[in-house]
Structures are given as structure tokens and as C-alpha cells.
Amino acid sequence: MNKTQKGAMAVMVISILLLVFSMTIPLAWLYKVPVLRILPLVFLVLSYIAMGLSIIFFRKKQSPSEVDFDERDRIIKRKAILASYITLWILVFLGCTIPFMITDQCGIMPVSLLPIALFIMFIIVMLVYSLTILMQYGRGE
Numbered sequence: 001m002n003k004t005q006k007g008a009m010a011v012m013v014i015s016i017l018l019l020v021f022s023m024t025i026p027l028a029w030l031y032k033v034p035v036l037r038i039l040p041l042v043f044l045v046l047s048y049i050a051m052g053l054s055i056i057f058f059r060k061k062q063s064p065s066e067v068d069f070d071e072r073d074r075i076i077k078r079k080a081i082l083a084s085y086i087t088l089w090i091l092v093f094l095g096c097t098i099p100f101m102i103t104d105q106c107g108i109m110p111v112s113l114l115p116i117a118l119f120i121m122f123i124i125v126m127l128v129y130s131l132t133i134l135m136q137y138g139r140g141e
Contacts, residue, residue, distance in 0.1 A: 008133035010054040015127040080132035
């Protein structure tokens, strides 16, 4: 497993953790139990710490002869960036159209949901990026 695959695996695991924890935060605030309100935020902070530590650990080479980057890695990363860019635009379009369809009784969507939606969009785009890299390495392309 080369450096790009290790980084994509770390990003995928952390993205899944962040996605799960970001989904638990609105549920915790909905039930208004103090412990449930604090627990997802603690897990979110712990996942950010794991993200920082994984960046430090995955920078190391397994052997001195390991290549940092080659032509195949560049092509795979370029395809992954394109896939994540397309996903971003699809999510932005959905984020602009869905609030008009789902509104509360007053017909106004709370503005406080916008940061949560943007955070989840970021996580999904990073998840698509890492999955695209891992799928391309798995296929041998």
C-alpha cells in the first residue's frame, strides 16, 4: 500500500466517523438530554485529533526506496478530484433546491441548518475523493 492509498484510507475512515457524529448532533439537541448533547461533540473533537495524528503518521515512508509520487498516482488523484468536484456541485444544487421543498409551517427554513449542511457536504466530498482513489487502485487503473 503506497502513500496515496494510506492517506485515502485514513481520510475515508475519518470521513465516516465525522459523518456519523455529525448526524448524532442534531438528534442529541432534539432530545434535550445534557449527556447526549455533550457526547457527540466530544466524539467530533476526538475525530479531529485522530485526523491530525493520521496526517503525522502517514507521512512516513515504509522504506527509503519507496517512491513518493509517480505518474499513476497523479492520474488517479486527478480523476478523484474530478469525481469529488462533480459531487460537490450535485450537493450544492440539492442544498439549494431541497429547502424550498421542505419548509416548516411558516414557510421558512431555519438558517441555523446551513452550517450543518455545509459541513456534511464537505464530509461527503472527502468521502467520495477517498473512495474514488481506493476504487481506482483496487481495479488496477
